[in-house]
Amino acid sequence: MDNTNQKKALINGEIALFLRGLIIGKVLTLMVIGGLLWWLLKPNLLFRNSVDSSSNQSFKTVSNTTASNFQTIADVPTASFNYGGSTAWASIRQLVDSQIQSDRPELKLRYVDPVNASPGSSSGIRMLLDGKLDFAQSSRPLTDEEQAMAKARGFTLEQRQVGMDGIAVVVNPSLKVSGLTVDQLHQIYLGKITNWNQVGGPNLPITPLSQRPEDADTVIFSTNSDLKGQTLGSNVQYVYSATEAVRQLSKIPGGVYYASARSVVFQCSVKALPLGSTSGQLVPPYREPMVSPEQCPRQRNQLNTQAVKNGSYPIIANLFVIIKQNKGREQQIGNAYTNLLLTDQGQRAIEQAGFVGVR
Incomplete structure (x- = not known):
């Protein structure tokens, strides 16, 4: 009887050990499989995070570069305007102004040559003073004489720098x-x-x-x-x-x-x-x-x-837009044109035209 009980106890102990080993083995197997799956999936997770991060960064970059362009400028008048002046601005008129009018078709710019004078900053400013231009482009600063002439006619002139050139x-x-x-x-x-x-x-x-x-x-x-x-x-x-x-x-x-x-x-x-x-x-x-x-x-x-x-x-030589300060349509277009040139897009275009930007 004692021998029988001892055998049963021994068998039960061996069964318990077997079951415990089986359970531990399964747990270890699951851990190995889980670790292997994590290892295999890790590059994809990292790649996805990297892509998400890059996408966010790209979006921020695009947002920053497009934050200041021709489309973002308000108060651009819908009309046709005459302008002229410095011959140094020729490449800006060809490259930059054409881009402005493509992006802002409501704005029409018409270059006007002087009559009985050579084209240039001086003749352009004179035409602005005489009411023949709505704004002028200059590659030199205003003179005291020009400011005095403007004052005698009931307004002032403002010069706003948009670029630089060498002489x-x-x-x-x-x-x-x-x-x-x-x-x-x-x-x-x-x-x-x-x-x-x-x-x-x-x-x-x-x-x-x-x-x-x-x-x-x-x-x-x-x-x-x-x-x-x-x-x-x-x-x-x-x-x-x-x-x-x-x-x-x-x-x-x-x-x-x-x-x-x-x-x-x-x-x-x-x-x-x-x-x-x-x-x-x-x-x-x-x-x-x-x-x-x-x-x-x-x-x-x-x-x-x-x-x-x-x-x-x-x-x-500093490049200036000369604006008539008369609280009229000339002042509005002069300010709008200057603001367009001072956008990120405008400054890049000025440099593409062969000049140096000021921003």
């Missing part, structure tokens, strides 16, 4: 001269330096070309300069436009001209000179290395935008 000095490609200081350039146009050998060049008379001061598109004498208002030298030959000046320079070995860098730097028939505050700090208006005449027009010089942007190039 380049160009010569005949055959001229051997390393560059000019700003003071030397001033003395050339005042008739005090008359031969290139006075500035390290060959024994060759200097023939300065310029637009007439009253029609000037850009200026080399600062409004704060002591030289402002001085009479140009008697040897200065006046031209109608930069196009005419470039054509003349190809025929005049000792000729020199200054204009918007965007207008003349890429031309094949002239050579742009480095400029500086001193002869030891000459900065080219083009990106180096300079493209030779033989390489042009397959390759063309490009504006040294970095030097314009950081101020190391010594003569900068």
